[in-house]
Amino acid sequence: MIRIGDVLVSRGEGGVYGERMLGGARIWDPFRSKLAALYYVGTGVELTAGMRVLYLGAANGTTVSHVADYVEIVYAVEFAPRPMQDLLEVARRRPNLVPIMADATQPEQYAPLVEEVDLLYQDVAQPDQAAILARNCAFLRPGGRAILMLKTRSVDIRKTPEEVFRATLGELAAAGLEVVETVWLSPYHKDHAAIVCTKRAAGDARE
Amino acid sequence: MRSYWFGDVDENGCHPADGDTAARVQRLHTLKTTMDGFVLPGWEDAVACGVCSDRATYISTLRELCFAAAEQQIREQYAGKDTELLQMVRTLDEMDEVINLLSERVVEWHQVRHPTFSRKYRKTPAHLMVRSISQRGRGALGMVAEQVEKLAAARTELAIEVSSRAGKVMPNCSALIGGLVAARLMSHAGGLHPLSRMPASAIQVIGARTALFAHLRTKSPSPKHGIIFQHRRVHNAPKDRRGKVARALAGKLAIAARLDYFRGEAVPEFLERAQERIDRLGTGDMS
Numbered sequence: 001m002i003r004i005g006d007v008l009v010s011r012g013e014g015g016v017y018g019e020r021m022l023g024g025a026r027i028w029d030p031f032r033s034k035l036a037a038l039y040y041v042g043t044g045v046e047l048t049a050g051m052r053v054l055y056l057g058a059a060n061g062t063t064v065s066h067v068a069d070y071v072e073i074v075y076a077v078e079f080a081p082r083p084m085q086d087l088l089e090v091a092r093r094r095p096n097l098v099p100i101m102a103d104a105t106q107p108e109q110y111a112p113l114v115e116e117v118d119l120l121y122q123d124v125a126q127p128d129q130a131a132i133l134a135r136n137c138a139f140l141r142p143g144g145r146a147i148l149m150l151k152t153r154s155v156d157i158r159k160t161p162e163e164v165f166r167a168t169l170g171e172l173a174a175a176g177l178e179v180v181e182t183v184w185l186s187p188y189h190k191d192h193a194a195i196v197c198t199k200r201a202a203g204d205a206r207e
Numbered sequence: 208m209r210s211y212w213f214g215d216v217d218e219n220g221c222h223p224a225d226g227d228t229a230a231r232v233q234r235l236h237t238l239k240t241t242m243d244g245f246v247l248p249g250w251e252d253a254v255a256c257g258v259c260s261d262r263a264t265y266i267s268t269l270r271e272l273c274f275a276a277a278e279q280q281i282r283e284q285y286a287g288k289d290t291e292l293l294q295m296v297r298t299l300d301e302m303d304e305v306i307n308l309l310s311e312r313v314v315e316w317h318q319v320r321h322p323t324f325s326r327k328y329r330k331t332p333a334h335l336m337v338r339s340i341s342q343r344g345r346g347a348l349g350m351v352a353e354q355v356e357k358l359a360a361a362r363t364e365l366a367i368e369v370s371s372r373a374g375k376v377m378p379n380c381s382a383l384i385g386g387l388v389a390a391r392l393m394s395h396a397g398g399l400h401p402l403s404r405m406p407a408s409a410i411q412v413i414g415a416r417t418a419l420f421a422h423l424r425t426k427s428p429s430p431k432h433g434i435i436f437q438h439r440r441v442h443n444a445p446k447d448r449r450g451k452v453a454r455a456l457a458g459k460l461a462i463a464a465r466l467d468y469f470r471g472e473a474v475p476e477f478l479e480r481a482q483e484r485i486d487r488l489g490t491g492d493m494s
Contacts, residue, residue, distance in 0.1 A: 073266060081280070081284040084277055084280075084281055085281060088278070091274070092274075095267070095270070096266070098266070098269060099270075099273055099274065099277055100273055101273075101277035101281070108240040108242050108245075109240075111240045111242060111247070112210060112235065112240055112248060113211075113212050113235075113248070113273065114247065114248075115248055115249055115250065116247045116249070135242070138242050138247075
């Protein structure tokens with residue numbers, strides 16, 4: 001990841017959402033982007049120039065635009081029409097961004113469009129976030145990484161964030177994902193946890 | 208056979224999807240994909256298919272398709288006639304707030320300029336005060352008052368438009384309770400579809416959230432009515448019968464909302480019977 005001093009940045013065309021610039025690069029604000037927060041409080045996954053990414057829950061394209069600055073191609077999935085309008089505008093100016101209007105809970109809707117990816121990133125406000133991630137792992141190459149931004153409050157408002165977090169870890173393990181890093185995104189985002197997993201390569205199933 | 212955005216692939220090779228982008232969007236909607244054992248598309252397949260020459264053109268062609276598909280989907284989602292009505296009602300409610308706030312402020316300001324002026328014992332409504340201030344006030348005060356008046360005029364115009372639009376979008380609800388209130392119910396529910404799925408008991412207390420939660424939390428009585436109180440049969444009914452009328456009206460509204468959503472046209476037989484029942488309860492004839 002590119003850092004100027006302590007500040008996380010990405011190199012690309014600015015002015016997407018009024019982000020500030022630093023030495024010609026776009027400042028990636030951890031308070032606005034959960035992925036940026038992950039790079040501040042944890043390790044995350046190093047974004048590289050050759051990477052192919054499937055991004056679920058692209059919303060207005062704020063974080064997506066930064067990811068697109070780093071990688072080869074981003075398939076950005078968003079469901080709601082209003083944020084999709086903004087995402088299309090961002091995508092028009094970024095040739096390596098493929099906007100897909102579809103429901104992340106139904107990967108068969110966009111399966112004919114999306115190739116195999118190296119990184120699966122998910123940030124959706126749904127109750128069954130672990131199940132959605134597991135279903136979308138069909139797009140992830142064996143050995144590829146998945147990042148789940150767990151919105152604990154969307155899963156179950158009556159349970160504590162820690163309870164939701166533990167239950168989610170169990171579901172991910174059951175889906176055959178190996179959790180490599182977990183970190184809470186405080187102080188940047190409240191009740192949000194980042195979970196980084198690896199999809200086991202075929203024949204790599206450990207006893 | 209595996210179907211992708213660029214064509215169908217089977218053991219005999221690849222059959223590219225014909226036509227321009229629009230035709231491909233159409234085809235995309237007809238694809239029935241299951242995730243079991245699905246093999247993901249690769250740009251090499253598309254090149255073999257003759258759809259593109261390299262990875263760069265693969266991406267650009269795919270992007271063109273995705274843009275067209277998304278734009279069409281957005282247009283379809285917005286085409287639901289209630290989407291614009293929703294924005295209109297919310298604008299109307301927000302304008303009411305702004306106009307009230309500014310009117311009060313302008314009058315307060317006017318009082319400071321005229322220390323001997325008081326509104327006590329005058330039966331001048333705020334909007335008339337604003338009018339006289341806009342005519343006599345000097346400088347910024349006069350101009351602000353003038354703008355408030357213009358806003359109020361725009362609000363009146365908008366209210367008329369909301370009413371007539373509601374009459375078209377939700378004819379049955381509008382016939383029962385009036386276009387403006389029908390539109391407000393729809394706005395609170397978040398659209399015609401969510402409103403049509405609401406039980407009558409929920410429709411009855413739309414707009415009475417504070418009272419409802421107070422009731423659920425404490426032992427206070429449940430609210431009898433929310434915004435449907437604005438219907439004359441409800442607020443004109445004697446106090447001991449209001450709940451009954453509100454319940455009947457809400458029941459009929461729930462049916463009306465479903466008719467509006469699924470049929471989209473007025474159903475005279477239903478409206479006649481519903482109106483009759485509400486009127487009978489409202490006037491106290493319990494037979």
